[in-house]
Amino acid sequence: xxxxxxxxxxxxxxxxxxxxxxxxxxxxxxxxxxxxxxxxxxxxxxxxxxxxxxxxxxxxxxxxxxxxxxxxxxxxxxxxxxxxxxxxxxxxxxxxxxxxxxxxxxxxxxxx
Amino acid sequence: xxxxxxxxxxxxxxxxxxxxxxxxxxxxxxxxxxxxxxxxxxxxxxxxxxxxxxxxxxxxxxxxxxxxxxxxxxxxxxxxxxxxxxxxxxxxxxxxxxxxxxxxxxxxxxxx
Numbered sequence: 001x002x003x004x005x006x007x008x009x010x011x012x013x014x015x016x017x018x019x020x021x022x023x024x025x026x027x028x029x030x031x032x033x034x035x036x037x038x039x040x041x042x043x044x045x046x047x048x049x050x051x052x053x054x055x056x057x058x059x060x061x062x063x064x065x066x067x068x069x070x071x072x073x074x075x076x077x078x079x080x081x082x083x084x085x086x087x088x089x090x091x092x093x094x095x096x097x098x099x100x101x102x103x104x105x106x107x108x109x110x111x112x
Numbered sequence: 113x114x115x116x117x118x119x120x121x122x123x124x125x126x127x128x129x130x131x132x133x134x135x136x137x138x139x140x141x142x143x144x145x146x147x148x149x150x151x152x153x154x155x156x157x158x159x160x161x162x163x164x165x166x167x168x169x170x171x172x173x174x175x176x177x178x179x180x181x182x183x184x185x186x187x188x189x190x191x192x193x194x195x196x197x198x199x200x201x202x203x204x205x206x207x208x209x210x211x212x213x214x215x216x217x218x219x220x221x222x223x224x
Contacts, residue, residue, distance in 0.1 A: 034212045041151075042217060043118075043202055049212040089155075093209060097162060099145055099170070100213060104154040 002027045006090055006103035013080055014111050021075040021106045023090030028071050034100065035064050035075050036089045044089065048075070080110045115139045118203050118216035125193055125223055133188045133219045135203035144186040145213070147202045148172055155202065161186055193223045 003026045013019050023033070032051045036044040048057045048064040050073070056065040063076040077084060087107045091100040116137040125131055135144065142163045147155040157170030161180040175197070177189050186205075190197055200220050204213040 031209055032212070036215075041200070041220065044204075044213075044215040046212050046214065051210070091213075095209075097209065099157055099160050102155045107152075 002030075002092060002094055002101045004090055004092055004101050004103035006088075006106050008106060009104065010107040010109075012109040012111060015080060015082060017080050017110075018076070018078050019080055019108070021077070021088050021090075021108070023073040023075070023103055025071045025073075025092045025101075027094060028068050029095055030068060031093045031095045033064075033066055033073050033090065033092045035062075035073075036091065038087045038089060038105070040087075047088075077108075080108075082110045082112045084108060085110050116203060116205055116214050116216040118201075118219050120219060121217065122220050123222070125221070127194055127223055129193050131190050131193055131221070133190075133201050133203075133221070135186045135188070135216060136184050137186075137205045137214070137216075138184065139205060139207070139214070140183060141205035141207050141214075142183065143206045143208070144180070145204045145206075146170075146176075146178065146186070146188050147204065149200045149202060149218075151200070158201075159188065193221075195223045197221060197223050 007022045034049045035047040050066045061078040066073045087105040089105040091102045119134045145160040146158040156172045159178040161167045202218045203216045
């Protein structure tokens with residue numbers, strides 16, 4: 001059964017710092033991996049989707065990488081801002097018609 | 113803007129009542145999902161559907177039911193609400209396994 005782990009569980013950084021959020025998964029036979037952002041009490045907003053054949057995806061200050069063989073993905077946030085404060089969730093989809101499996105998330109606080 | 117809509121946004125209801133949480137999407141997606149999330153906790157899959165008249169149970173399905181009569185509509189029903197059902201309920205859809213999920217804004221349910 002696929003398991004997704006996110007480290008750290010919480011992170012607090014000063015504004016302007018570059019940071020890396022980590023995601024690992026136990027079954028490397030994934031179809032794709034998706035990073036989400038969730039603000040308190042809200043739904044999830046998709047940030048980046050990486051297919052299993054891709055190594056990375058970029059959107060603005062965000063860069064997500066995927067190393068399928070080692071079961072790892074990282075989300076890099078450049079020049080962090082207080083508005084980046086949220087919980088970031090990693091989710092993987094195994095091959096076939098299986099729903100996404102989510103990690104527990106990393107709660108990020110960016111201090112002005 | 114999100115093309116997946118959940119109503120109501122907030123609901124407070126008494127124990128023993130029957131409730132239906134609505135989820136509709138305008139994107140023509142075949143795949144739809146319901147997740148339950150307690151504050152600050154991980155998402156748990158309740159039910160999912162891969163098309164009209166197709167529904168599957170997730171990890172927390174035993175106390176709820178779903179139906180998929182139309183592609184755009186995937187309602188979740190609790191036959192008899194209990195305080196343990198107090199949580200946020202999130203609906204999502206996807207076009208295919210190659211595409212990511214789009215989430216609604218969620219319904220925050222309180223059972224008193």
